[in-house]
Amino acid sequence: MEEVVRVGIMGSAAIAKKNAVALQRSSSCRLVAIASRNESKAKAWCEELGVTLRVVDYEGMVADPEVDAVYVPLPTMLHLEWVLKLAAAKKHVLVEKPVGVTTADVEKMIAACREHGVAIMDGTMFMHHARFALMSRLFDDVLHWKCTRVTSAFSFYGGDDFLAKGNVRTRADADPLGALGDLGWYCARITLAAFRYEAPVSVVARLRDESDDGVPFELDVDVEFSGDRRATFHASFKHDFRQWFEAFSRNDYGAARVVRCSDFVIPRREETTEFEIEELPSPPTVQHDTILLTSKTVVPVGPCSQERDMWDAFASLCRGDLERRAFFEKATLLTTQILSAAITSIQNGGASTPVV
Secondary structure, eight states: OOOOEEEEEESOOHHHHHHHHHHHHOSSEEEEEEEOSOHHHHHHHHHHHTOOOEEEOHHHHHHOTTOSEEEEOSOGGGHHHHHHHHHHTTOEEEEOSSOOSSHHHHHHHHHHHHHTTOOEEEOOGGGGSHHHHHHHHHHTOTTTOOEEEEEEEEEOOOHHHIIIIISGGGOTTTOTTHHIIIIIHHHHHHHHHHTTTOOOSEEEEEEEEEOTTOOEEEEEEEEEETTTEEEEEEEESSSOOEEEEEEEEEOTTSOEEEEEESBSSSOSOSSOEEEEEEEEOSSSEETTTTEEOOEEEEEEEOOOOHHHHHHHHHHHHHTTOHHHHHHHHHHHHHHHHHHHHHHHHHHTTSOOEEOO
């Protein structure tokens, strides 16, 4: 029987509660400690979740010999410092997205983890859902899937209190990427999946609203791939909730199809989910464009906890699955490169910016 990975959580952010529950459901990981700068707050956090954990400070988590891996849901501005310290202490790390403020920061984190022989993975939960595995099979079929366009959106209405620095995601000193990092990250990732993690060529970002100190609240992003292929996504703290994507393909034989999902980030329910495949004949209509010939298939997916399964997948990386480590490092870096290019585009008035 494989050893259980002993996990500590660094900080008591709201999203950490979701992962604490998932860790309790995992057969591969066990939550053993929480690090906090406020011991009473950490104890209240444990009491709320009904867990008994060792409470340590941040440096104590780094030094704890009874912790194999650490979940880092700290503000993005703190990720680089603590991931480097954890890697040097030979702790595997699962880092909340966005992983870093810049591409250079993420490259340093990945390099440090490689140097010290530990795994690094980001917390993009939808990648671990059984539904995503089925969609990935479609995307990875090189004969039948030739992606031409992806359109996606992820947004929620934060309200005045949220936007007035009432949340860490709107503060330049904590999460300067704002809606781009919090929401656009997912759109960039599903785009990359549909394009089989091909590196984009360039990005154009159109900022719609921001804070007084430059944190993006709403923006549209165009991602250009070689061969006149592209993706567009909208990320916003000001638009009502939605989380959808559609990816189009036209293969070498002229067959076109689209894959759609209306809840790709947070499933509507754990018991069952679905996505849609639409086949697009040519021409798509008959009888003077009064009858549509396309055919739709709704693909049902059975019970799945993407949060729990993320931790089980992470455990395999901790146990030495080097191929999967390399894949997740690549996905993290490519996603960050898209976001970094978007920020540079905004800073240059919406200019087309190379992805590097």
